[in-house]
Amino acid sequence: MADRTIEDQLVKYLTDVHSIEEQALAQMHSAPDLAGDEELAAAFREHEVETEEHERRVRERLEAHDASPNRLKDTVGAVTGKGFVLFARSQPDTPGKLAAHAYSYEHMELAAYELLERVARRAGDDATAEMARSIGQQEAAMAQRIEANFERAVDASLRAKGVDASNIDEHLVKYLADAHAIENQSIELLDKGREIGGDPQLAQAYGEHLVQTRGQQATIKSRLDAHGATPNKLQDAAMRLGALNWGGFFAAQPDTPAKLAGFSYAFEHLEIGGYEQLARVARRAGDEATVAAAEEILEQERDAARRIAETWDRTVDASLDAVGAAA
Secondary structure, three states, rough: OOOHHHHHHHHHHHHHHHHHHHHHHHHHHHHHHOOOOOOHHHHHHHHHHHHHHHHHHHHHHHHHOOOOOHHHHHHHHHHHHHHHHHHHHHHOOOHHHHHHHHHHHHHHHHHHHHHHHHHHHHHOOOOHHHHHHHHHHHHHHHHHHHHOOHHHHHHHHHHHOOOOOOOHHHHHHHHHHHHHHHHHHHHHHHHHHHHHOOHHHHHHHHHHHHHHHHHHHHHHHHHHHHOOOOOOOOHHHHHHHHHHHHHHHHHHHHOOHHHHHHHHHHHHHHHHHHHHHHHHHHHHHHOOOOOOOOOHHHHHHHHHHHHHHHHHHHHHHHHHHHHOOOO
């Protein structure tokens, strides 16, 4: 592959974030109808307006570089966004699933803008860097709004499923099985990350969290055992296959370190969203052992996300080196 210039990479990052915003727009358009709670729905409606502005601003920065959005990427992004909505709609606990995935997606956007800002500064494009910084702040604020509404999302999910004291244990087991499957996916992703991370510090972070994640999955398995239940083998296998496919995708990217770090950061927040809700359901079921386990794992997931975020500068340097782009 021929070396790329820093300008080439900046345009590539801009087209990537434009596609991400197209996907976000597809999600935000339908999310209010699926939220199951008016306060959460209002947050999605407010962010849809912000997202429209984000798309416009990114498009203008592309035009400033005599470039245009990648229509194929945008189309795939929009279709993927609609697929996300269909997935959420198909779940029996739609409000909770929607909140967790939207929380994760906001952090994927935040990661993308953190990386874009750094590439723009290396390219001497202060206007794009400032745009990335300000949009990133709005994505972080939206993530905080979703996080503040996890309690309401759980209430809406349980209400939609007709859960009460007589059947809440049954639904707690489903949340535990979901957590076990997500950890199965995380193990495969982190294992691949050690090999293709592109930076020793990032590879070390993936490796150390891999050890934690295996322990987390064992903890969730013990809580399933305590309820006389077992993991969902089909769900676990599907999650593992998905992670293996991601590993192949990231390995094929010329800027693997940045793509992998951004996705891993988002995935940590998917797990955070899941465990925030698991802890709440367990508390409603009076299962304090599961509450304690979820809260301990939450602390580990938040720490892992922080460690990834601390590598943004190194990640950008590794990605630019990988494609031969020098500032």
